[in-house]
Amino acid sequence: MTDGRFTPIEEYGFVGNLETCALVAPNGSVDWFPFPHVEGPSILAAVLDPDRGGRFRVSPTGPFEGSQRYVERTNVLETTFDAAGGTATVTDFFPPAGKVDHPKKVLYRKVDCTEGSVDLQVEYEPKFDYGRADTAFVRTEKGVRAEGADERTLLEVPTDLDVADDRVTGTLAVEEGDTEWVLLRCTGAEDADTDPEGALADTIRYWREWVETCRDEGSGCIFEGPWHDLAVRSGLALKLLTHEETGAIAAAPTTSLPEDIGGVRNWDYRFNWLRDAGFTVQALSSLGNAEGATEYFEWFVDLCRADDPEAIQPLYGLHGDSDLDETELDHLDGYRNSRPVRIGNDAADQTQLDIYGELLLAVDEVLQLGRELDDEEWETVRNIVEYVRDVWDEPDAGIWEVRGAERQFVYSKVMCWVALDRGIDVATTYGYEAPVDEWRDTRETIEEDVLENGYDEDVGAFVQAYDTDALDATGLLIPIVGFLPFDDERVQNTIEAIEDRLLEGEVLVRRYDGDDGLPGDEGAFVLCSCWLIDALALSGRIEEAADRFESLTEYVSSLGLLAEEVDADAGAQLGNYPQAFSHIGLVNSTLYLGHVRGYESPGAEPMGVRLGDPVDPEDG
CATH class of the missing domain: 1.50.10.10 (Glycosyltransferase)
Structure with missing residues (x-):
């Protein structure tokens, strides 16, 4: 019997900036996020403990079905929610470090409503240093800043946010044709200038250019x-x-x-x-x-x-x-x-x-x-x-x-x-x-x-x-x-x-x-x-x-x-x-x-196998 609090491992999507990464579940929850590097302490680790690990979720307030796909030939992840009142998609990505001219320490979450209307719950519960650090929250003009251990995050959401029980929550209502941006700025990027649409376009362009080699x-x-x-x-x-x-x-x-x-x-x-x-x-x-x-x-x-x-x-x-x-x-x-x-x-x-x-x-x-x-x-x-x-x-x-x-x-x-x-x-x-x-x-x-x-x-x-x-x-x-x-x-x-x-x-x-x-x-x-x-x-x-x-x-x-x-x-x-x-x-x-089967490799010869060495299938 499986524990319903946990997402099956193979259902997670994976995004990152070539320094760190995040796992995103089909329910719109970021359940793993180490920072500032992949080997660093986690800010979010619900994948390891739903109660004490921390998560960052954007998903419909009512019942829904979630599905995921990557934007073709990229590491940009789309999570689509089919809810009772309509359909919305959350697009998650980080700008790749050193590859595009956008702050790399920002998790971008783009919310698009493609049909009807959808009310989405935003829930942010950071647990710095694998949940070992105390967390302090401070309201700012841009949103809510969270601090713990040596790290900080700033959550920007275009709606009112509540802070209670070490958790930030809010409701984001979108109708067909609406686009909203939810940003999680991390240490060093709290005040950085951002261009979300430009960051998305440049990130997609980078990954597709990289894929061209394949x-x-x-x-x-x-x-x-x-x-x-x-x-x-x-x-x-x-x-x-x-x-x-x-x-x-x-x-x-x-x-x-x-x-x-x-x-x-x-x-x-x-x-x-x-x-x-x-x-x-x-x-x-x-x-x-x-x-x-x-x-x-x-x-x-x-x-x-x-x-x-x-x-x-x-x-x-x-x-x-x-x-x-x-x-x-x-x-x-x-x-x-x-x-x-x-x-x-x-x-x-x-x-x-x-x-x-x-x-x-x-x-x-x-x-x-x-x-x-x-x-x-x-x-x-x-x-x-x-x-x-x-x-x-x-x-x-x-x-x-x-x-x-x-x-x-x-x-x-x-x-x-x-x-x-x-x-x-x-x-x-x-x-x-x-x-x-x-x-x-x-x-x-x-x-x-x-x-x-x-x-x-x-x-x-x-x-x-x-x-x-x-x-x-x-x-x-x-x-x-x-x-x-x-x-x-x-x-x-x-x-x-x-x-x-x-x-x-x-x-x-x-x-x-x-x-x-x-x-x-x-x-x-x-x-x-x-x-x-x-x-x-x-x-x-x-x-x-x-x-x-x-x-x-x-x-x-x-x-x-x-x-x-x-x-x-x-x-x-x-x-x-x-x-x-x-x-x-x-x-x-x-x-x-x-x-x-006779295809040529664009790189070196197969490791350990000099071309011509494999057994002839007629003799095998």
């Missing part, structure tokens, strides 16, 4: 075909998760949306994982957004240059912050009573050896786009590869950040091999100085070790770790990153074993089937489902892969958005939302399906 008409783009719009929407979501100042990409804009309803698998994802690097650069470059891919590359290379390889963290704040200590917010009940609510993430302190391979994949990808490395950047890359030579045989926490004893994870070994392999390829292809012969020796040693200890003959597959018979969906990446060819019997055996043990229904794939030390279950991982599709497509099982991809699209929200996981039984989305990894997987699966 057009398919007459371009021969790899995204031609039935999934073009889905890939473009994923690209728009990824761009909205990108921090304009640094180029860093948040894994998700939310914290503690649960992987298991009522359970403890609730994490803060408002940071940048270096592991995402290779997959993200691939997705952005394949969408034609070489500039975004390069900016992201430059950001994380600069981070790695600042630290010696041993000190590189698996994740950082979007401004490069390294102190991400995890804290539990005991005063919040959590989404559908899923406790604890966490801010910060202790995985930043883990050892995760796979990240070095993913960094080298990103380096390889960006070089294919024509970006060259300067001497200092190459020194950073070379130091990473040298470090991998020293540590590849050590245990670690793995890609899934297991919170227990470190182990000899197969995927971590494979990605150490990738670091050596791509380091060799980059050095020899582009003429950078490196001890290539020594790197080749280490690469061969890692390969022999993985083949001897990572493949279990009794299981008939590559396993999760050297000391277990558990399977892990990362086994699907072994051929994708080039460790073994797709027609290798061990690769095909692993795909079949994963289909047998980790697949639920047509396409939903769980991450692994071993014990991870945490209570409760979790949903199927969207990215792993994409990996299965990729492995099938590149193994020559093209139509099967396309059919499974079509099945996966059924779980995408009506707005084209995806959380981290899917409940295989209920079909509901789980985990933080929208999830970059899920959208990266969606884009890259579209890439691979296009690749095997």
Whole structure:
């Protein structure tokens, strides 16, 4: 049974300004809004606690039905209310930071009445600093100012407002043809000049110009075909998760949306994982957004240059912050009573050896786009590869950040091999100085070790770790990153074993089937489902892969958005939302399906798969 106080995760719309974001429910309520940046404290967090989190709602006073859509090819969100007396639409957006000449710290809510007449209730209940700060309200000539902790907001509404019980309320009556503006000005924009209509027009123009890089008409783009719009929407979501100042990409804009309803698998994802690097650069470059891919590359290379390889963290704040200590917010009940609510993430302190391979994949990808490395950047890359030579045989926490004893994870070994392999390829292809012969020796040693200890003959597959018979969906990446060819019997055996043990229904794939030390279950991982599709497509099982991809699209929200996981039984989305990894997987699966069907990519070659490598479907 669901709790009616909570909106299903997949029903939220998502808007932002390339610094922060907001989740908007179909009932017109903004239920999540961190400020001033996506990793900052929330002003509104009803998604985590309807009573203590805070919300900003504009919706009809009587019964209504709400629906949402994005203005075509933009991140401007429209919520339409069909009420007894008429129809009204609320258009939500932020001007993108640094892209248009309008204040970026203003949430614009345009109210249009398109039929009849509608009375709308405005309810603003800010709860600064995750609801931990006291809130003070002050009336001004423009509206009502709210203050808490170190932040302020100014609510402007063209009607009288009442303040009582830490809540601002008012009624906005509109008739057919009326347009009204509701503005939430945040710290630094209280007195800024605003031109709402101009801000809307310029914001729409910016997003549509950005999307032009993904057009398919007459371009021969790899995204031609039935999934073009889905890939473009994923690209728009990824761009909205990108921090304009640094180029860093948040894994998700939310914290503690649960992987298991009522359970403890609730994490803060408002940071940048270096592991995402290779997959993200691939997705952005394949969408034609070489500039975004390069900016992201430059950001994380600069981070790695600042630290010696041993000190590189698996994740950082979007401004490069390294102190991400995890804290539990005991005063919040959590989404559908899923406790604890966490801010910060202790995985930043883990050892995760796979990240070095993913960094080298990103380096390889960006070089294919024509970006060259300067001497200092190459020194950073070379130091990473040298470090991998020293540590590849050590245990670690793995890609899934297991919170227990470190182990000899197969995927971590494979990605150490990738670091050596791509380091060799980059050095020899582009003429950078490196001890290539020594790197080749280490690469061969890692390969022999993985083949001897990572493949279990009794299981008939590559396993999760050297000391277990558990399977892990990362086994699907072994051929994708080039460790073994797709027609290798061990690769095909692993795909079949994963289909047998980790697949639920047509396409939903769980991450692994071993014990991870945490209570409760979790949903199927969207990215792993994409990996299965990729492995099938590149193994020559093209139509099967396309059919499974079509099945996966059924779980995408009506707005084209995806959380981290899917409940295989209920079909509901789980985990933080929208999830970059899920959208990266969606884009890259579209890439691979296009690749095997003969389309050309506007960016670099598919990651790990040199053109021509996939199995011929007649032989697959």
